[in-house]
Each structure stands twice: as C-alpha cells, then as structure tokens.
Amino acid sequence: MANPELSKANSQWNLGRPIANGELRQQTLMIVDDYQSNLHAMDALFKSEYKVVLQNNAKQAIDYAIQEEVDLILLDVDMPEMNGYEACAALKSNTLTAHIPIIFVTAADSPDDEEKGLLLGAVDYVVKPLNLSILRKRVRNQMESIHYRKKLEFLSCVDGLTGASNRRQLDTMLLQHYASTIRYGNCLALLMIDIDNFKLYNDTYGHIKGDQCLQQVAEAIMSVRRRETDIVGRYGGEEFAVVLPDTDVEGGLVVANKLLHRIRELKIEHKGMSTNKIVTVSIGLAVFEAKHCNHQETSLEDFVNQADKQLYVAKHNGKNGVSHATIKTVIPPKSLG
Structure with a gap:
C-alpha cells in the first residue's frame, strides 16, 4: 500500500x-x-x-x-x-x-x-x-x-604486520579451493614464496628494517593478484603463499615470474646477497590438476608439501627463481544410476 x-x-x-x-x-x-x-x-x-x-x-x-x-x-x-x-x-x-x-x-x-x-x-x-x-x-x-x-x-583474518591474510585464513581458503577443485575437476596453483637470506638481512639491518622489508614484499605480492579469488597470505616468518584457483602451470609461472620481477624492482638493499645486493625471493610452484587419470589421489597435505619441495629446489638452484611441479589425481566417475 x-x-x-x-x-x-x-x-x-x-x-x-x-x-x-x-x-x-x-x-x-x-x-x-x-x-x-x-x-x-x-x-x-x-x-x-x-x-x-x-x-x-x-x-x-x-x-x-x-x-x-x-x-x-x-x-x-x-x-x-x-x-x-x-x-x-x-x-x-x-x-x-x-x-x-x-x-x-x-x-x-x-x-x-x-x-x-x-x-x-x-x-x-x-x-x-x-x-x-x-x-x-x-x-x-x-x-x-x-x-x-x-x-x-x-x-x-589479516596478518597485523603485512596486511596479507593470516595463516588461519590462508589455511581455510586453501582447503575450500582444494575441495572445489576436486569437485569440479579444475586446476589449483599454489606458490610458496620465501625471502632469500632474510635472517642475514635482519642481522645486518635490524628488526625494524626487517619488518619494513616484509611489508614491502607483501605489498608487491598483493599487487600481482589478478582476481578477487586469488589469495595472498603470510605463511609464517618471511614466507608467503599465493593460492590461485582455476590456474594451470602456465598461468602459475606467469604469476611467479611477475612476482620475481616485482620484488627485484623494489631494489631493497641487501648487502648479504652474493649478487645484485638487493632483496630477492625464491618461489616453489605446485599445480594440482584434478582430472580423470590413472594417478593415485593426492591429499591437500601432499599438495602443500610439493610446493614446499619446489621452494627448496628453487633455493638449492641459486635462489631468486622459481621451480615447479604438476600433481594429478583421480576423480571417481559419476554414477549412472
């Protein structure tokens, strides 16, 4: 009325x-x-x-x-x-x-x-x-x-120092996207990012400068996000993670290389680095492909461990770079009954 x-x-x-x-x-x-x-x-x-x-x-x-x-x-x-x-x-x-x-x-x-x-x-x-x-x-x-x-x-849900998602929120969103990836048979990319020689940076410049470095790196990582569904979180200490739903290995590498370039562009002085004398990061990329294939099913823990393993490889290969791997799993066929 x-x-x-x-x-x-x-x-x-x-x-x-x-x-x-x-x-x-x-x-x-x-x-x-x-x-x-x-x-x-x-x-x-x-x-x-x-x-x-x-x-x-x-x-x-x-x-x-x-x-x-x-x-x-x-x-x-x-x-x-x-x-x-x-x-x-x-x-x-x-x-x-x-x-x-x-x-x-x-x-x-x-x-x-x-x-x-x-x-x-x-x-x-x-x-x-x-x-x-x-x-x-x-x-x-x-x-x-x-x-x-x-x-x-x-x-x-936010890390107080960097403004990125905190670990609890990161774990929650990663679990949700992992479950969604299995349900719909899509791809999920995970970047594990670590600041190279950060302990030495703290020892050289002090913790206040160390906090400022973390903030600058986090801001650079968040600036590379392409979509609202992409999640950037502080995994712990000087380590960050980026969750990229519906992203294959090629897309994950594009984001990873943009990140490497963006961090270098900051030109944060780091006398402890053997080359360039600036802050850099190493990145481990794991891509989870939930498609029908003859591979053993992979758990979320296995997926995260694979990204961690690739981060270790990137560190071992000289830092300031990215290493990647693709993981596949089996989705049971839909019932016809």
Missing part, C-alpha cells in the same frame, strides 16, 4: 546529517516494495549515505542478494507473488543470504504481525505511516553494527 508520508521525503530530507565515517557510505541498502512511489521516496531518503538498490519484486530481490553483496534489507510485507514474510523465510534459509539483516517496513501493525516477522529472523519491524527521522536512525544503527562486525571479522 502506498504511503503518502514517503512522498515528502524528496523535499524534506535534504538537511539530513551525513555519517562521518566515509566507509559506511559504501554500504548497500536494498529496499523491496511493490509501489514505485515508496521506492523513489526511500531512495531519496537514503541515497546520500548508502548505495541504494531498489526492487519491486521479492523474487528478484532474493536473486540479487544471492549474486551481489547486500548489507541490509528494508522489506515490505504486502506484495504480490511472494509476500515479505515468505521472502524473509527464503532469505534466512539460504546460506548465501541468511546473514543479511532484514527490517520489515509495513502497514501490518498488529502485535501478531510484528511477532511473526521477528520470529522469522528480522532484526526490526517498522510500522507505516513512517516517522522518517526514526526510520533513518534505525537504519543507521543497523549499518554501524554491520560495519563494526565486518571490521572485526576482517581484522581476525
């Missing part, structure tokens, strides 16, 4: 106070309502603070939330095809969207209606006609909570 109060938003909400934290302005607010006048008014109310996505159909809204990142949903109840309660239940039952907070914005004002919405998993229930100031504050409170929760989640 259209709300005449919302039509005033265009003229009366230009004086709203902007949020001080610039990061919050990038959050996405999806508004789901079958009345265009309500959608346009809500857009005017919130577009100065958030990225606003307007949907007039609950099924399309669910499809969008599955494919794109959404921070918060304002959801009407009374809609054709699929009502708000049904949409909320569908969103909460899907692992890809269950985490998205939902605020019902509706003319259904009975206590039973509100209880039903909250039992379905909504975080708030706002009844029309709306107090625009209160609605905006409620949305802001939710967005701030979402922001700080995501910030904490992010910090728990």
Whole structure:
C-alpha cells in the first residue's frame, strides 16, 4: 500500500546529517516494495549515505542478494507473488543470504504481525505511516553494527604486520579451493614464496628494517593478484603463499615470474646477497590438476608439501627463481544410476 508520508521525503530530507565515517557510505541498502512511489521516496531518503538498490519484486530481490553483496534489507510485507514474510523465510534459509539483516517496513501493525516477522529472523519491524527521522536512525544503527562486525571479522583474518591474510585464513581458503577443485575437476596453483637470506638481512639491518622489508614484499605480492579469488597470505616468518584457483602451470609461472620481477624492482638493499645486493625471493610452484587419470589421489597435505619441495629446489638452484611441479589425481566417475 502506498504511503503518502514517503512522498515528502524528496523535499524534506535534504538537511539530513551525513555519517562521518566515509566507509559506511559504501554500504548497500536494498529496499523491496511493490509501489514505485515508496521506492523513489526511500531512495531519496537514503541515497546520500548508502548505495541504494531498489526492487519491486521479492523474487528478484532474493536473486540479487544471492549474486551481489547486500548489507541490509528494508522489506515490505504486502506484495504480490511472494509476500515479505515468505521472502524473509527464503532469505534466512539460504546460506548465501541468511546473514543479511532484514527490517520489515509495513502497514501490518498488529502485535501478531510484528511477532511473526521477528520470529522469522528480522532484526526490526517498522510500522507505516513512517516517522522518517526514526526510520533513518534505525537504519543507521543497523549499518554501524554491520560495519563494526565486518571490521572485526576482517581484522581476525589479516596478518597485523603485512596486511596479507593470516595463516588461519590462508589455511581455510586453501582447503575450500582444494575441495572445489576436486569437485569440479579444475586446476589449483599454489606458490610458496620465501625471502632469500632474510635472517642475514635482519642481522645486518635490524628488526625494524626487517619488518619494513616484509611489508614491502607483501605489498608487491598483493599487487600481482589478478582476481578477487586469488589469495595472498603470510605463511609464517618471511614466507608467503599465493593460492590461485582455476590456474594451470602456465598461468602459475606467469604469476611467479611477475612476482620475481616485482620484488627485484623494489631494489631493497641487501648487502648479504652474493649478487645484485638487493632483496630477492625464491618461489616453489605446485599445480594440482584434478582430472580423470590413472594417478593415485593426492591429499591437500601432499599438495602443500610439493610446493614446499619446489621452494627448496628453487633455493638449492641459486635462489631468486622459481621451480615447479604438476600433481594429478583421480576423480571417481559419476554414477549412472
């Protein structure tokens, strides 16, 4: 049902106070309502603070939330095809969207209606006609909570010194990509990267310079990432790892050689090196090919050990280079029954 109060938003909400934290302005607010006048008014109310996505159909809204990142949903109840309660239940039952907070914005004002919405998993229930100031504050409170929760989640996954993924996050993502590679019969590349003679660097220049070196190297490694799915992590000490999904040996070598070149370009002085007198890295590359073939199945541990072995070979061959190997495994044929 259209709300005449919302039509005033265009003229009366230009004086709203902007949020001080610039990061919050990038959050996405999806508004789901079958009345265009309500959608346009809500857009005017919130577009100065958030990225606003307007949907007039609950099924399309669910499809969008599955494919794109959404921070918060304002959801009407009374809609054709699929009502708000049904949409909320569908969103909460899907692992890809269950985490998205939902605020019902509706003319259904009975206590039973509100209880039903909250039992379905909504975080708030706002009844029309709306107090625009209160609605905006409620949305802001939710967005701030979402922001700080995501910030904490992010910090728990990041190495504090270098900004790369920490070891726990690296192990988690490697396991996920390994399982996905087996499931779909793709390739997975793993680079193990070690700074050459780093103990000598620390002994020569001190630990503060050593930390700065680690930061510069990590930044260079992350700058070579081609896709969002590529993972760069600090494996431990002066050792880093790069996980490259859907990447064969040729692609892995391209990334490895770019890394070697990028580190050399830093021209970080290292008097302890016998040649060049700059910081370099050695790289071990292992590529896991999950295809139908007559090879014994390989575990994730075997895969990581192979990358470590290739790193040792690169070190043994004079450092400042890459050594690689390809691993194949068997995927059981799909049942015809």
